[in-house]
Amino acid sequence: MKTIILRTASNYMLPLLLIFSVFILLRGHYLPGGGFVGGLIASIAFVLHAFANGLGDTRKLLHFHPGFLMPTGLALSFLSGVSPLIFTGEPFMTGLWYPEHLPIVGNLGSALFFDIGVYLVVQGVTLTIIFTISEST
Secondary structure, three states, X not given: OOOHHHHHHHHHHHHHHHHHHHHHHHHOOOOOOOHHHHHHHHHHHHHHHHHHHOHHHHHHXXXXXXXXXXXXXHHHHHHHHXXXXXXXXXXXXXXXXXXXXXXXXXXXXXXXXXXXXXXXXXXXXXXXXXXXXXXXX
């Protein structure tokens, strides 16, 4: 049974959890966290919204099938791993770093793009599995 309290709370929690997931994603370079944990937190935000408001409303909110995130994330992670081979001749998965320190992000490097790819893959996999299970019941 969907209560008004759960629906109201989920509408406020969705943006907060998504912002927190991005914080965990960006924090993961030097401290615990990163793409995997951030992707799980983002998935939890959408699952909470789906439980409170129904799967149809959450699908409308996403605007696309979550399975689209998997190949996008894999491509981004692969390109971040291959970029050292292409641009510098260094081995696969060698970190490339932008020389300047950027506000909020810190040191921008290929590891961040790898983590963003993992973030997208984890979110795509978990949402696809959970939405598929929800549809079958």
